[in-house]
Amino acid sequence: MLQSIVQTMAAWTIPVFIFIILLYAAAKKIDVFTTFIEGAQEGFQTSITLIPYLVAMLIAIGLLRASGAIDLFIDLLTPVLAKLNVPGEILPLAIMRPLSGSGALGITAEILEHFGPDSFLGRVASTMQGSTDTTLYILTVYFGSVGIRRTRHALAVGLIADFAAFVASLVVCTLVFG
Amino acid sequence: MINFIWLGMIICSLLVAVFTGKIETVTETVFASAEQAVTIAFSLISVLTFWLGMMKLIEKSGLINWVMKLLRPLVAILFPRLPKNHPATQAILMNLSANLLGMGSAATPFGLKAMKELQTLNPDPQTASDEMCTFLAVNTSSMTLIPTTVIALRAACGSANPTEIVGTTIIATFVACSVGVISERLLRKVSGHRQGRK
Numbered sequence: 001m002l003q004s005i006v007q008t009m010a011a012w013t014i015p016v017f018i019f020i021i022l023l024y025a026a027a028k029k030i031d032v033f034t035t036f037i038e039g040a041q042e043g044f045q046t047s048i049t050l051i052p053y054l055v056a057m058l059i060a061i062g063l064l065r066a067s068g069a070i071d072l073f074i075d076l077l078t079p080v081l082a083k084l085n086v087p088g089e090i091l092p093l094a095i096m097r098p099l100s101g102s103g104a105l106g107i108t109a110e111i112l113e114h115f116g117p118d119s120f121l122g123r124v125a126s127t128m129q130g131s132t133d134t135t136l137y138i139l140t141v142y143f144g145s146v147g148i149r150r151t152r153h154a155l156a157v158g159l160i161a162d163f164a165a166f167v168a169s170l171v172v173c174t175l176v177f178g
Numbered sequence: 179m180i181n182f183i184w185l186g187m188i189i190c191s192l193l194v195a196v197f198t199g200k201i202e203t204v205t206e207t208v209f210a211s212a213e214q215a216v217t218i219a220f221s222l223i224s225v226l227t228f229w230l231g232m233m234k235l236i237e238k239s240g241l242i243n244w245v246m247k248l249l250r251p252l253v254a255i256l257f258p259r260l261p262k263n264h265p266a267t268q269a270i271l272m273n274l275s276a277n278l279l280g281m282g283s284a285a286t287p288f289g290l291k292a293m294k295e296l297q298t299l300n301p302d303p304q305t306a307s308d309e310m311c312t313f314l315a316v317n318t319s320s321m322t323l324i325p326t327t328v329i330a331l332r333a334a335c336g337s338a339n340p341t342e343i344v345g346t347t348i349i350a351t352f353v354a355c356s357v358g359v360i361s362e363r364l365l366r367k368v369s370g371h372r373q374g375r376k
Contacts, residue, residue: 014283014284017279017284018232021232021235021236024239025235025236025238025241028239030235035238036231036232036235039230039233039234039235039237040227040230042226042230042291043224043231044226044227046226046230047219047222048219050219050222051215051219054215054219055212055215056184057184057215058211058218059188059211059212059215060188061211062207062208062210062211062214063187063204063207063208063211064187064190064191066191066195066204067194067195067200067207068200069195072194098318105327108328112331112332113335116337117337118337118338118339122337123342123343123346126328126332126343127343127346128350129325129328130325130328130343130347130351131320131347131350131351132318132320132351133317133318133320134318138289138314138318139314141290142310142313142314143306143314145293146293146296146297148303148306148310149305150305150306151180151306152305152306152311152369153311153366153368153369154310154314154315155183156365157311157314157362157365158314158315158318160358160361161318161319161355161358164353164358165319165350165354168349168353168354169346172346172349172350173346176345
């Protein structure tokens, strides 16, 4: 029941949104086409500005993965977390989540396939995947688009929030499903 | 800080690659990643162009005023120093509503528009302003009510109840967002001093 409501909402939000925006603008006697073009003009330039920032960041992340540095980090952390009763299988996701959107989604899919979506690990992984975004990507793209070089405490804050999401996902899932 | 982190990530990877005998993958990875970055930027063109066109319509038609009425209290808490009717406030509102509704493709264009407007209020165009850091804190913890991608993935994996994680996700995202915003407020002063010395 809830599932079909959510799925219907997901399919309908954007079409309904477009419908309302256009109809409301037309009702207010706005030249809809000209106005759309005026705003859309900015899209190309903004995207192109992002290329150097994205290239720099994705190379660094790609190297961390390909060199085995992330695996090494996971191997070092697993015994520490085991003492805290944190399942080691979830660690790769927690580490990949802030770094790479596609990487994290891949790990989540793997956990869901391997342990089943309705297992405890499957639920924790789903919650973790949904409750934060790819911090490094957002930082790169948002600051890159306006040419900010000194990001001050933004990265630290993003990673603290990611860590909070990781802990909260574990705790909440244990309380609700455990 | 980003300089050290980027340098650290690459140097650390290169050292590990030597140690694990994976040095031959380095060159390949560099160019494959660079290509992936360009692909992402190009796929953003279409999405950005569309949603920035829609954003202009929302702005000009006055539809933005309705959104602002709904979310104004939240924005007043998060960004107390932003002028009420500034374009930056409007873009931030649109970004927040797109995130809440699970429209990821719309959230980024509105977010980038917000950054552009925040930049006009920024006294030092190369350094992130306090408002930008708050905005990033909210966005990196992706305040969402409908985690669409995860639900689809769970359904695809044959879950008996793909949406059962909606509640836990909302709680976790709310915790992450609050922690992010609070730690941003606390760290502001520290990083402000460092900025002053440079």
